[in-house]
Structure formats: structure tokens, C-alpha cells
Amino acid sequence: MTADSDIDRAIMQMVMDRWRKTAMVLAKTEEALRKAGVQVSWDDVAGRLEALDAPRRH
DSSP: OOOHHHHHHHHHHHHHHHHHHHHHHHHHHHHHHHHTTOOOOHHHHHHHHHHHHHHHHO
């Protein structure tokens, strides 16, 4: 039987690149909005990313 930690490790290796891309989108979006004078948190940006992605997942 495979341990959950082995499965978790394999999953993390597969998704790490995508998460880096997502982190970059969060950072660049927050930076662009801040430069435009709009105050948002990373949580605000993450929430909107989730909302935009939700229809695609259904």
C-alpha cells in the first residue's frame, strides 16, 4: 500500500510549476493595482482568481 505522503510528494512535484505561475499572477496583479492606486490584498486577488476559474471547473 502506498503511503499518503508518497502520493502527496508526487502531486506536489506535478503542480509546483502551476502554483509558481499562479503566485506570479497574484503578485503582478497586486503590484499593477497598487501602482494604479487601488488597494487590494493578495486574498482579494486570490478570491477573484478562484471566481474566474470556477466556471471552468464545472
